[in-house]
Amino acid sequence: MGEEGTAQATLEHPVLLPPGLWSLRRGSLAPQLCPGLSPQPAPHRTPPSARCHPPAPVSDGGRSHPAAPRLRPQLLVWSEQDYSDLQAKLGGCYPFSHYFRSGVIGSGLCVFSRFPILDTLLYQYSLNGYPYMLQHGDWFCGKSVGLVVIKISGIVFNVYVTHLHAEYRREKDAYLPHRLVQAWELAQFIRHTSKAADVVLLGGDLNMHPEDVGIRLLRGWTGLRDAFAEAGRFEGCEDGCTLVPNNCFTVKSELLPFPLGIRIDYILYKAISSFTVKCEELKTTTGPAPGTDIPLSDHEAVMATLRIRRQGQAAGATLGTAEPSLVDVVTEARTEVGAGLQAARRQRYGAGRMAVLALLLLLLQAAAALGTLAGLAAGQPFPKLSFSLLAFLALAVLLLATGLHLFHTMEVKMLQGTEEQMRMVLRALRERPSDG
């Protein structure tokens, strides 16, 4: 990638990214992109900010952090009203914002910016867990990626914000195929929509450890670089962790294998055309928010200072050269998606079988009822109550199993589609070994 080493033909554009893009994630009232270096630490998931000359006066009288007083664990889920509150408070400093709605109960994603938002697009991932996993609830939140286009000093920035499906059991992660589909769709969406951009920024809770196949796939397939790995200076939680044990919102037992915590929130970037991006500094928040005894959210915020320079000739597409092992990564991801496909097919089959059994039971009951009506069992009392209850039960199972069967049919289709896309990409990569 080595953009830093490129001779800079012109230096008239050492662009300082604005203290202006905030993005909120589900469950955390957490500014996410480019928070200003305001007097109080900027909250969560916080991609590229920089040298924010006028410190962002986010706060006001009785509520020095827009969200802090409401960040009691039982009040973690924020709503559109919180966005409106933030919009009112941030309006003076961050006059531009966009709210991406998503999901049934999802709070969506939002971005606050000092610079006009020229255009937006929302892409909803095709898979996002299971509706019947109520205890996890990701399905109902509707995960998606939002794109906002801004222009600063004539440079076009495509800023992407997202939040992928959570990982609940790392040793046996049932959601890995879905998260991989999301990572793949995210990468494809970025590749297809960023072709006219000068700089691409991605910020979000990717719910993947830095070495996970999904993040390698995302980075390899888009050429995006990890601000933490590239930062000239770093300040914050050790190893750049964003989910840390000493955060009072964290479930401590989940982090037992990772005493320092884990890094699952990222700022990724790349320059597309004749620009270079360099991460000068990366920071995470630590400890409680100033003036309170609780942190701003359940994850630590990430803030990056990026320097963008115009250079003489186009940097060229980084795709394929960013990761010499791209073929291996796509192959690995495809294997995992294939495993998910097998599991989805089994679940579809199981649900279908259950539906058929329930239907058979209903038919049997219908036959028994007809037999009784025809007087075949005269003399024996007909158990109306238990009969009705059983019929209702069978009907409920039939409906539920049919719904599940249809759901898993859709899951199979989406996994198949992704697997085929990956196969197509692998074929292309292998046919052009010099590029990949």
Added chain:
Amino acid sequence: MGEEGTAQATLEHPVLLPPGLWSLRRGSLAPQLCPGLSPQPAPHRTPPSARCHPPAPVSDGGRSHPAAPRLRPQLLVWSEQDYSDLQAKLGGCYPFSHYFRSGVIGSGLCVFSRFPILDTLLYQYSLNGYPYMLQHGDWFCGKSVGLVVIKISGIVFNVYVTHLHAEYRREKDAYLPHRLVQAWELAQFIRHTSKAADVVLLGGDLNMHPEDVGIRLLRGWTGLRDAFAEAGRFEGCEDGCTLVPNNCFTVKSELLPFPLGIRIDYILYKAISSFTVKCEELKTTTGPAPGTDIPLSDHEAVMATLRIRRQGQAAGATLGTAEPSLVDVVTEARTEVGAGLQAARRQRYGAGRMAVLALLLLLLQAAAALGTLAGLAAGQPFPKLSFSLLAFLALAVLLLATGLHLFHTMEVKMLQGTEEQMRMVLRALRERPSDG
């Protein structure tokens, strides 16, 4: 748009579009994009083809049209197996294809091409009717837009295929807001993904009459041009109609107000960079497929001959100049989406109220049951059966109404999101009146 008048600096690229892109739509086994001018008429929804020098030998012995023998009305819905059959039959002439899966029971979209498909992306529309409208079923089919990228003689083509929500009652079209959201998302998707393309082609069953607000919105916001309106020569059904009364699959009563039929299948195109596109000829199929007494599908196919020329200077973005009345169109669309939003809010409220009533009934029943257990109604017989049935009924209504409430909540969110995007665009257009 006046691209025709542009001086052509170089003429080395009078590109003839390939007899190579076929796309299938739900319910019709119908090649959709760029069918070759094969000996038999190419079936449905058929964007840009041209001058297909080697006629595409799609047919074989006993089945001269890949789908014709299966096109009995009761067999209209095709499946992935049909795609595989077509792939096997077309492989010699159209070796490249892609199948976009979608929806629970949706047959998806597919494209056949003589030229390698370099990349693909699927975008699923956020709204697509209602799951409880089983008689229409669009919701279960999952409408989406598929993008395939191909390169011919060094020219990059972004080819989009889609199928929007059907219109069932034109005089009171309950699906208009959803179709407008789809048209808007389609336009946004094309705008954001086509920036590196030289030529953009869109083919599909848009389920909109040429003068409808949705098609004006799509064309105005993307700068796409209608091949029918621009064609130098036309041959086929009168007025370019694609849903015609003398097709045996057509429900005649629906076309009573339109004796000639309606034109709802389109080929739209534009050149993005330094190219011009000209539609030399447009054709639709007519009458039955050769050798049979039935047509190839329920809609007539559309085939366009496009000539692409390289020109000296970039044609420039056509957005905003294509439709001087863009502000009016977006305003009109926004009004319709706003009306849909009001309706969705009412439905959400109705479903919520129904859920609360069912919950109250359940609570009342629980109180009555507890009262009986406590011996308050001693001496009176407790009607177990009707009590159980009522409880089940209340539970079923509660679950159903809750599900509906959640569904309409999501609908409200998506309509709100689109309305806000339109508002943003209107503000931008009004601030730059010279562009728009």
